[in-house]
Ligand SMILES: [Fe+2]
């Protein structure tokens with residue numbers, strides 16, 4: 001267990017930063033979802049003229065929904081991790097003080113009575129540390145699947161550009177949706193990569 | 209952290225304080241502990257900064273598991289911000305503290321220790337061979353506030369009442385009362401908000417038999433200095449931050 005308090009401090013900041021990075025993703029994903037719904041409505045009205053257009057807008061809508069759910073799960077996971085980190089820090093903090101007492105007051109009549117307390121807190125620290133690692137993996141997986149989701153969003157954006165070249169009337173509208181999806185995916189990927197960067201600080205702590 | 213045994217007859221009273229390693233920027237505090245054969249009560253155990261020196265000092269006199277009870281006269285950080293650490297050290301202990309501060313004190317982090325709220329009218333605690341009284345001292349200075357009276361040892365642990373601001377190398381007992389006044393005057397005038405509460409407390413405390421009046425800062429009043437303090441405090445106008 002690392003005792004570097006600066007590193008621990010950065011762990012809390014890192015977790016809060018992940019939540020903050022992804023906060024802006026929410027608005028973007030909602031914007032895409034709205035554009036997709038709009039496009040779906042237009043294509044429904046266009047009927048046969050917009051064949052090939054509809055499955056794409058459906059897919060775009062689905063992807064933006066996935067992004068919204070993903071952001072919520074990531075925020076939740078980051079918060080849970082942060083709470084466990086606080087809990088772990090508190091035990092760690094107490095343990096360090098017990099240790100200090102133990103080394104400083106070796107000759108105190110009742111110093112042996114502190115050992116049981118120390119063993120108990122040690123056990124607790126170990127359990128918490130396991131829980132922390134488990135949650136950390138969960139967060140990594142959530143970020144990975146968000147990244148994956150954005151990669152497929154970008155492929156959909158390129159596919160829809162090919163489709164738009166054959167449909168003329170709705171070309172402009174679908175192009176707008178495709179562009180906004182492409183932009184959004186780029187933006188979200190950037191945020192996810194920013195989150196990975198913060199996560200490296202956290203991993204440095206748990207490996208220490 | 210220095211520890212001084214101030215009473216030893218069937219049960220013991222210890223005073224802890226005057227910690228030479230304490231950061232200079234934090235106020236010096238006195239912590240007290242009553243030890244009987246089966247149990248120990250830690251009174252106003254102090255802030256986070258004094259936790260380790262306190263635990264170290266205690267272990268010279270008692271086992272960790274001997275400490276069954278904690279008492280907090282009120283909610284101030286210098287009184288009990290160490291709660292989260294004691295919570296890890298003494299998961300089976302009880303904390304006796306003003307009922308009105310429970311949901312506030314829990315902000316210090318308390319998952320294991322049991323909170324026993326002291327009702328407004330005060331209460332008692334039996335430590336086996338000694339019965340102690342939690343005496344109301346509301347508005348002196350906190351809105352929910354108690355002192356601990358030991359009728360057998362004739363000691364009143366008086367929290368912030370009787371406190372003095374002075375060097376952390378000063379002696380344990382007040383020797384010259386007149387000389388001590390300047391060290392406590394501003395503290396009482398500024399920190400104590402209510403003349404009515406003060407006079408009510410003095411009236412009740414005058415009925416107790418007190419050999420030692422032991423505050424949380426400064427020095428202990430012994431013998432006739434106890435009466436001198438009560439007389440001085442009675443005459444003192446408090447709550448002076450507001451112009452009358
Ligand atoms: Fe206070």
Ligand SMILES: [Fe+2]
Pocket residue numbers: 284286287367368424425
């Ligand atoms: Fe105080």
